[in-house]
């Protein structure tokens with residue numbers, strides 16, 4: 001499939017005929033008045049900021065008339081969103097961009113996407129959600145297809161007030177090698193899971209032993225076998241674990257997670273650069289963006 005930029009006419013067609021206010025997730029409708037909105041009207045970035053809306057109807061009218069190139073809303077709730085003042089709380093977000101994935105099964109060059117790396121991005125998002133649920137007991141989690149990747153948005157009330165998000169980012173992405181790799185649960189388990197994701201996709205590995213035994217290494221790792229990397233020397237072993245941790249850290253855009261005032265692409269809006277719909281994913285396993293997020297004017 002080709003990812004073509006939408007014309008002005010197509011944007012208007014989308015917002016007039018296809019976009020509906022009810023496609024906006026309830027968690028945004030319920031907090032509409034506390035959010036800051038941002039818009040990109042011409043494809044040059046979200047320069048129209050500090051926008052606020054007093055009612056759903058007002059917002060609906062704005063979208064239908066303007067048919068923005070891109071629409072965003074703050075992950076944060078403000079007392080005065082029109083001034084970005086009185087920060088109350090903010091969703092915790094993990095941003096996975098398929099075009100920036102450091103490891104992927106396809107041969108896409110950085111900046112490009114295909115069906116396979118979109119699938120990889122989803123697998124990564126689901127892995128992160130699994131960690132958030134099992135290790136942090138978070139439940140109110142949304143998976144959003146962003147147009148070229150996925151957003152994981154956490155709305156559990158107790159999580160919204162955390163200001164320093166770097167620790168949770170490092171934990172969830174497994175960006176450090178744990179001291180004890182083989183502990184049954186907790187962080188070591190998260191690391192092993194992420195090791196499997198990354199190591200199975202790593203390219204340009206110089207060692208023949210690693211390439212030939214890749215699957216076996218992953219299996220042993222997941223089964224907590226201390227001999228999982230016995231195919232290589234001790235020094236190499238350490239290096240591999242560290243490079244996996246380093247890649248893990250870059251799979252998700254850390255700047256987005258740490259920034260508690262971020263604006264994020266609005267679910268239901270059109271990602272005009274690639275003509276795809278940013279939308280809440282309901283059926284996590286079966287969602288296929290090339291079937292479920294393509295606007296009618298592209299079909």
Ligand SMILES: [Zn+2]
Nearest residue numbers: 106108114117
């Ligand atoms: Zn690809």
